[in-house]
Amino acid sequence: MCGIIGYIGNKDTVSVLLDGLKKLEYRGYDSAGMAIVRGDRIIRKRVKGKITFLEKELKSSPIKGDYGVGHTRWATHGRPSEENAHPHQDCHGDIVVVHNGIIENYVSLKEKLANQGHTFKTETDTEVIPHLIEQHFKGNLEEAVRQAVREMEGAFAVAAVSAKDRGKIVVARQGPPAVIGIGRDEYFISSDINPLLSYTRDVVFLQDREIAVVRPDGVTFKTFSGRSVKKEIEHVAWNPVMIEKGGYKHFMLKEIFEQPQVIRDTFKGRMSLDTGSIYLDEMGIAENDIKRISRAVIIACGTSFHSGLVGKYFIETLARIPVDVEYASEYRYRDFIPDEKALYIFISQSGETADTLAALKAVKKKDLLTLALCNADSSSLTRESKGVLLTHAGPEIGVAATKTFSAQMSVLALFALYTAQIKGVLSREKSIAYIKELQRVPHKLEIILNAAEAVELLALDFLSYSHFLYLGRWVSYPIALEGALKLKEISYVHAEGYPGGEMKHGPIALIDEKMPTMVIAPKDRVFDKVLSNVFEVKARLGTVTAVAFRSDKEIAKSVDKVIRIPDIHELFSPFLTAVPMQLFAYYIAAARGADVDQPRNLAKSVTVE
Numbered sequence: 001m002c003g004i005i006g007y008i009g010n011k012d013t014v015s016v017l018l019d020g021l022k023k024l025e026y027r028g029y030d031s032a033g034m035a036i037v038r039g040d041r042i043i044r045k046r047v048k049g050k051i052t053f054l055e056k057e058l059k060s061s062p063i064k065g066d067y068g069v070g071h072t073r074w075a076t077h078g079r080p081s082e083e084n085a086h087p088h089q090d091c092h093g094d095i096v097v098v099h100n101g102i103i104e105n106y107v108s109l110k111e112k113l114a115n116q117g118h119t120f121k122t123e124t125d126t127e128v129i130p131h132l133i134e135q136h137f138k139g140n141l142e143e144a145v146r147q148a149v150r151e152m153e154g155a156f157a158v159a160a161v162s163a164k165d166r167g168k169i170v171v172a173r174q175g176p177p178a179v180i181g182i183g184r185d186e187y188f189i190s191s192d193i194n195p196l197l198s199y200t201r202d203v204v205f206l207q208d209r210e211i212a213v214v215r216p217d218g219v220t221f222k223t224f225s226g227r228s229v230k231k232e233i234e235h236v237a238w239n240p241v242m243i244e245k246g247g248y249k250h251f252m253l254k255e256i257f258e259q260p261q262v263i264r265d266t267f268k269g270r271m272s273l274d275t276g277s278i279y280l281d282e283m284g285i286a287e288n289d290i291k292r293i294s295r296a297v298i299i300a301c302g303t304s305f306h307s308g309l310v311g312k313y314f315i316e317t318l319a320r321i322p323v324d325v326e327y328a329s330e331y332r333y334r335d336f337i338p339d340e341k342a343l344y345i346f347i348s349q350s351g352e353t354a355d356t357l358a359a360l361k362a363v364k365k366k367d368l369l370t371l372a373l374c375n376a377d378s379s380s381l382t383r384e385s386k387g388v389l390l391t392h393a394g395p396e397i398g399v400a401a402t403k404t405f406s407a408q409m410s411v412l413a414l415f416a417l418y419t420a421q422i423k424g425v426l427s428r429e430k431s432i433a434y435i436k437e438l439q440r441v442p443h444k445l446e447i448i449l450n451a452a453e454a455v456e457l458l459a460l461d462f463l464s465y466s467h468f469l470y471l472g473r474w475v476s477y478p479i480a481l482e483g484a485l486k487l488k489e490i491s492y493v494h495a496e497g498y499p500g501g502e503m504k505h506g507p508i509a510l511i512d513e514k515m516p517t518m519v520i521a522p523k524d525r526v527f528d529k530v531l532s533n534v535f536e537v538k539a540r541l542g543t544v545t546a547v548a549f550r551s552d553k554e555i556a557k558s559v560d561k562v563i564r565i566p567d568i569h570e571l572f573s574p575f576l577t578a579v580p581m582q583l584f585a586y587y588i589a590a591a592r593g594a595d596v597d598q599p600r601n602l603a604k605s606v607t608v609e
């Protein structure tokens with residue numbers, strides 16, 4: 001949600017900020033702006049709409065300056081408009097702020113500041129910040145920011161500049177991420193590492209309740225209470241090429257095609273075919289602690305929730321412990337019953353999803369055992385959790401999660417096998433057989449991806465439909481949910497995901513010739529039941545497309561179209577069935593001219609509630 005960027009150094013500030021904003025745009029894209037300090041003046045440019053509008057505006061009326069801050073917005077308070085776009089300023093335009101997050105007590109702060117004579121021009125919560133800083137400003141920006149943030153409640157990452165205390169950018173964090181890029185005589189501020197990669201891979205992550213003062217000759221850190229902090233510079237492994245489209249029309253398509261490699265990378269060094277062993281030494285949870293768990297609770301949002309559902313089948317089948325899967329947004333407010341014998345697993349691509357983090361904090365408060373499955377090292381989630389398992393998917397830029405879903409399923413399969421081994425519930429032979437099957441997944445995915453054109457042709461036949469039903473049973477049920485989510489979020493076509501068995505309890509009423517059904521139908525233990533669903537749909541004039549095994553001779557006789565996938569062990573079919581669903585959604589959205597990588601109303605990291 002929202003991206004903040006800052007630069008101080010010898011390069012052209014406007015170009016660096018613009019370049020950074022383009023790389024942060026996936027975090028929010030309803031308006032954008034920047035503020036540049038030039039001499040004793042601050043110049044602001046703001047536009048409604050995407051970064052390209054800001055770029056055009058800067059081309060037609062260029063600005064120059066010594067250093068500055070920029071912002072791309074995902075509106076929470078106040079509609080998307082130029083007036084509500086960041087940066088926001090104080091009464092005299094001397095203090096300017098960009099902000100990611102929500103100031104929960106902004107109404108009372110605004111009232112207080114208005115009584116003190118401040119005038120407000122926008123509908124945003126953010127506008128209170130520069131006024132609050134102005135109220136505390138006595139010549140030292142850092143000190144004023146420090147006083148201000150102590151009065152602010154909620155989640156925020158802010159960067160502030162002042163025309164009256166020049167040569168510095170002050171950054172503060174409480175919640176949403178903020179990272180400082182360390183260059184040679186130049187420094188960068190960003191909401192995530194992507195914009196920094198073309199300039200530096202040396203970074204410092206600001207922790208909660210910390211403030212950084214960034215000057216052309218160095219950075220200093222303090223806590224909100226004013227104590228100096230020494231921080232380590234981290235070197236990030238991601239490189240700039242990872243965030244290029246690499247010849248694909250959209251990041252999403254590129255990321256779909258990266259999945260075989262992502263799964264290989266996530267498995268790498270973590271399994272042995274010879275011994276049948278799984279190695280998760282880096283997890284940070286002792287074997288004995290895993291041995292004593294008798295239950296797992298998986299907590300996540302969106303696509304990560306769906307991978308959690310797949311994980312439930314993996315863990316219950318292989319490790320033989322019960323698993324509950326919960327929406328983080330619900331769990332955080334539940335009077336949940338703490339279970340000391342449970343492992344609480346939090347799944348998140350970004351590691352910054354506000355609901356997932358809040359649920360983790362609630363669980364931690366009860367002193368329970370926590371594990372984070374995450375794609376972002378040094379994220380809030382990985383920092384807060386006792387154990388961590390990283391998914392090695394590399395940066396995911398498309399707002400719709402694809403490769404991180406596969407990476408999450410990969411880690412969950414590893415974790416299930418690992419737990420099974422530690423608990424002694426899986427023989428060496430069986431373990432070897434499962435590992436062998438998992439190792440075949442990337443190649444099988446390559447086969448599916450080589451036939452992507454067939455899915456594209458199929459998608460073109462469905463362009464005129466406005467409603468879809470996705471059905472799956474057992475391990476394919478989460479894939480039905482995920483397929484429907486993908487279609488909804490990028491093509492704005494209504495889709496319902498349902499467990500096949502539930503169809504007769506309601507959704508069947510929707511079926512007619514205008515509502516096509518996508519059936520996830522690998523030849524597994526529930527195949528016959530899925531076939532019954534197919535007949536029920538056909539009897540009501542519905543069109544059925546099935547995702548089915550290559551060897552399945554039966555299905556084609558009963559459905560209208562078939563998407564073929566290689567055969568695989570029934571438990572691991574989600575690795576293969578998910579990908580045609582991603583492709584189908586992608587091709588429909590692309591053909592409808594939708595903004596695939598940046599769908600309307602969405603943002604990549606949902607750092608607000």
Ligand code: M6R
Pocket residue numbers: 301302303304347348349350351352353356399400401402489602604605606
């Ligand atoms: O970063 P997270 O995995 O915690 O994000 C969770 C959801 O916001 C995310 O999966 C969202 O549903 C995506 N748009 C799905 O494609």
